[in-house]
Amino acid sequence: MNQRLKGVMNWLAEKQIDMAFVQTKANVFYLSKFYTEPHERLVGIVIFPTSEPILICPNMEKPQAKAAGWEYEIISYSDSENPWHLLEQRLKKQHSSVNTIAIEKEHISYTRANALLSIYPEGNLVSVEEKLYSLRLIKDDGELAILKQAAKLADYGVEVGVNAIKAGKCEMDVLALIEYELKKKGIREMSFSTMVLTGAKSADPHGNPGLTEIKRGDFVLFDLGVVLDGYCSDITRTVAFQDISEKQREIYQTVLGAQLQALSVCKIGTRIGDIDLAARNYINDAGYGDYFPHRIGHGLGIEVHEFPSMSENNNDLLQEGAVFTVEPGIYVPNIGGVRIEDDIVITKDGFESLTSFPKELIIV
Secondary structure (H helix, E strand, O other), X not given: OOHHHHHHHHHHHHHOOOEEXXXXXXXXXXXXXXXXXXXXXXXXXXXXXXXXXEEEEEHXXXXXXXXXXXXXXXXXXXXXXXHHHHHHHHHHHXXXXXXXXXEOOXXXXXXXXXXXXXXXXXXXXXXXXXXXXXXXXXXXXXXXXXXXXXXXXXXXXXXXXXXXXXXXXXXXXXXHHHXXXXXXXXXXXXXXXXXXXXXXXXXXXXXXXOOOEOOOOOEEEEEEOEXXXXXXXXXXXXXXOOOOOHXXXXXXXXXXXXXXXXXXXXXXXXXXXXXXXXXXXXXXXXXOHHHOOOOOEEEOOOOOOEEEXXXXXOOOEOOOOEEEEEOOEEEEOOOEEEEOEEEEEEEOOEEEEOXXXXXXXXXX
């Protein structure tokens, strides 16, 4: 049995929890290597403290689950069958009564929680998410190898985008080329909706690309990432087109300095909040504190945003093998925005940056 499932089983035994039901795409993949998008259909893993786990999935997904390496029992169902009824029949054969069920409290629907309780009306629901977050926080060598390759593909995406900038091109022209070139390298899915934002629109941290043309003197902000073998990358770079004002140059150099300051404290034992504060204090001292509205970053792995939240009030300490983003930004209305983001892994010697596209100011 893999160590990830064993970790949950040992936790259930320690906490005297009768079973766990895990049903999010990310956690099912983490525990089983079965990567699927079930849409509205039920896919889940039932885990017990001392007996083998059970996977439930649609009939059409069963071959994929086996191919991914799942070697335990599978309950499969057709679209005309009620999966909860099949699950109840199977569970009641082994466990006539259950007192405590661990669930993903932040991600299970009201309907599914009630379906579980209809099987075990006396059951008390508790959270399994904190345990899964702690397991997923530290990446093993296999995960790191995938994340490094995903980061290289993100670097390539930015390279394609920067090379595509020309007078008369609009945001969507450049975005389409980025995704086309990545698909030619085998990427089926982006980590999130790719962003190419130009001019004043770059001052919107989560803006929506459109048909806005790139003009002389514009900042052009790229934020993109790929999903590779179930793992995500995430990079942001900002360049200028043909010319730049002194104000824009000052904003850019302030963001770059803030990122370098934050990276300088990335090492084992650092309080996570101090990474945010290192960048935030730098930006505040430069007079742009009001224009840095978000945290310094987020955990990265199977999901593009996962544990931990890299906010100034996070008192957790960095551990070797943790992967996260460092992405300060300054966004000034009517002038534009700059964000510089890298994917970082904590090592015994400090940190390693998985993304490597140049971040010194580029004027295209």
